[in-house]
Amino acid sequence: MDKLKPDPSLLKPMRMFAGLDAAALQAVMEHGQARHVPKGGTVFKQGDQATTCHALIDGRIKIQHTTLDGQQMLVQFVGPGEMYGTLAMFLAGYPGDAVAVTDSVELLWSVDTMKNLMLTYPQIAMNTMAMLGDRLEDLQTRVRQLSTQRVERRVAYALLRLAQQAGRAVSDGVEISFPLSRQDLAEMTGTTLHTVSRILSAWESDGLTAGGRQQIVVVKPDALLAIAEDLPRPKPC
Amino acid sequence: MDKLKPDPSLLKPMRMFAGLDAAALQAVMEHGQARHVPKGGTVFKQGDQATTCHALIDGRIKIQHTTLDGQQMLVQFVGPGEMYGTLAMFLAGYPGDAVAVTDSVELLWSVDTMKNLMLTYPQIAMNTMAMLGDRLEDLQTRVRQLSTQRVERRVAYALLRLAQQAGRAVSDGVEISFPLSRQDLAEMTGTTLHTVSRILSAWESDGLTAGGRQQIVVVKPDALLAIAEDLPRPKPC
DNA sequence: AAATAAATTTGATCCACATCAAATATTTCA
DNA sequence: TGAAATATTTGATGTGGATCAAATTTATTT
Numbered sequence: 001m002d003k004l005k006p007d008p009s010l011l012k013p014m015r016m017f018a019g020l021d022a023a024a025l026q027a028v029m030e031h032g033q034a035r036h037v038p039k040g041g042t043v044f045k046q047g048d049q050a051t052t053c054h055a056l057i058d059g060r061i062k063i064q065h066t067t068l069d070g071q072q073m074l075v076q077f078v079g080p081g082e083m084y085g086t087l088a089m090f091l092a093g094y095p096g097d098a099v100a101v102t103d104s105v106e107l108l109w110s111v112d113t114m115k116n117l118m119l120t121y122p123q124i125a126m127n128t129m130a131m132l133g134d135r136l137e138d139l140q141t142r143v144r145q146l147s148t149q150r151v152e153r154r155v156a157y158a159l160l161r162l163a164q165q166a167g168r169a170v171s172d173g174v175e176i177s178f179p180l181s182r183q184d185l186a187e188m189t190g191t192t193l194h195t196v197s198r199i200l201s202a203w204e205s206d207g208l209t210a211g212g213r214q215q216i217v218v219v220k221p222d223a224l225l226a227i228a229e230d231l232p233r234p235k236p237c
Numbered sequence: 238m239d240k241l242k243p244d245p246s247l248l249k250p251m252r253m254f255a256g257l258d259a260a261a262l263q264a265v266m267e268h269g270q271a272r273h274v275p276k277g278g279t280v281f282k283q284g285d286q287a288t289t290c291h292a293l294i295d296g297r298i299k300i301q302h303t304t305l306d307g308q309q310m311l312v313q314f315v316g317p318g319e320m321y322g323t324l325a326m327f328l329a330g331y332p333g334d335a336v337a338v339t340d341s342v343e344l345l346w347s348v349d350t351m352k353n354l355m356l357t358y359p360q361i362a363m364n365t366m367a368m369l370g371d372r373l374e375d376l377q378t379r380v381r382q383l384s385t386q387r388v389e390r391r392v393a394y395a396l397l398r399l400a401q402q403a404g405r406a407v408s409d410g411v412e413i414s415f416p417l418s419r420q421d422l423a424e425m426t427g428t429t430l431h432t433v434s435r436i437l438s439a440w441e442s443d444g445l446t447a448g449g450r451q452q453i454v455v456v457k458p459d460a461l462l463a464i465a466e467d468l469p470r471p472k473p474c
Numbered sequence: 475a476a477a478t479a480a481a482t483t484t485g486a487t488c489c490a491c492a493t494c495a496a497a498t499a500t501t502t503c504a
Numbered sequence: 505t506g507a508a509a510t511a512t513t514t515g516a517t518g519t520g521g522a523t524c525a526a527a528t529t530t531a532t533t534t
Contacts (some may be wrong), residue, residue: 065381071384073385075377078283087370090370091374095374119360122356125362128366129326136373140302143379150490151490181510181512182512183511188383190380195490203513297480387520418480419482429523430481431484432520434483435521438483439481450482
């Protein structure tokens with residue numbers, strides 16, 4: 001976890017810092033630190049006192065909750081340019097674990113620092129609220145799906161979403177660009193790895209998807225979309 | 238929907254305006270309007286351009302989403318002192334319908350006004366983020382429950398939560414203080430009114446609950462808590 | 475008070491998916 | 505390279521709860 005040289009231009013494309021002038025970005029950058037997180041490394045742990053908030057520069061982080069009875073739930077995959085651990089600023093502790101699924105580089109700030117930055121530059125707070133709003137919408141979609149839709153549809157939706165967030169074009173379709181297990185997909189969609197495996201097997205024999213160990217290629221997005229129906233709308237802004 | 242005389246002291250106990258001085262509260266109040274909403278009245282509708290945000294003074298409002306295929310989902314019951322329609326400030330439109338389940342009195346502000354207030358008094362933005370954070374936690378709990386728990390447990394949890402938020406002590410227990418149908422409970426917990434009815438019947442014959450049409454009394458909270466297990470933690474602050 | 479509408483209860487049936495149980499790949503490590 | 509660990513696939517079985525279908529109770533309207 002080495003320190004790296006921070007560069008204010010990194011913040012420019014981030015939604016949380018949209019609309020800030022160069023001086024403000026400079027101030028934000030000066031208060032943050034950059035560091036490297038190796039694959040498998042833990043950024044923060046569920047329940048710990050929240051002392052930091054984070055922006056991902058490169059790599060992929062997964063946020064995972066564990067219930068009292070040991071059930072795992074995969075809350076989100078964080079990609080470059082996205083913030084994480086922000087929510088914890090306003091709660092007692094981190095609501096989940098943050099683990100790097102690939103080698104990653106992040107910026108981090110102390111919670112106090114970020115709160116002060118928000119008070120100094122209220123635009124950061126406004127941007128953060130918009131981000132929290134989107135996450136609320138996502139979760140509401142998830143609740144709705146769990147309440148009313150069958151597993152196959154939920155898995156199709158999750159996969160399409162991953163493809164558009166972290167897809168890489170390959171010869172036969174779009175590949176999820178980081179290691180993704182059947183177990184991960186199960187935890188994202190509220191089912192078991194067995195059911196996910198069966199679904200993917202069926203899709204594979206119909207030519208909708210391909211893949212191997214911890215790796216999935218979406219071959220026919222349209223067909224998946226037809227299954228998902230409840231379409232992942234392209235996010236504005 | 239008559240206009241009522243606004244009184245800044247109404248804002249004092251509200252979380253959104255915590256930590257503001259008298260002058261700030263005065264300013265907030267001056268920009269808002271009070272009005273009465275009759276039982277069954279609609280405050281805003283899903284999909285409409287979001288132009289207002291709201292605080293409930295008295296009564297009870299339910300927020301309900303309708304899916305494309307007509308499925309209903311009950312997102313939350315709003316009680317006195319709580320804000321609603323706040324999220325819409327940061328989204329394209331209102332994510333759901335807001336309907337009064339009892340005669341209600343609310344304050345409302347235009348979105349632009351509230352955004353300006355937030356920029357002027359960043360503490361409002363900080364408070365709002367904390368509230369959004371709590372709602373995110375709630376939704377994550379709901380997703381976790383839908384993913385991993387049986388219906389009976391989810392219904393027990395929902396009922397206990399309603400009892401602590403809107404319970405009124407009666408001779409034989411704690412009564413939910415507003416009309417609540419089996420259908421409502423079903424939409425809150427991702428099941429059908431039939432299943433909720435069966436569960437309540439079973440509880441009633443075991444003496445855990447009592448109730449009638451659109452009305453439920455929790456007779457043995459401890460027994461329900463044992464069923465819910467995944468305990469609703471009393472919210473701090 | 476009778477007629478209509480809305481909410482609730484209860485029974486019977488069915489199936490999507492969890493669970494139980496192994497076998498088979500694939501990767502990592504000694 | 506062989507052994508151990510980790511992922512994945514696939515089969516067999518059971519069940520929680522949805523769905524279909526009425527009957528019953530309670531509230532509202534005329």
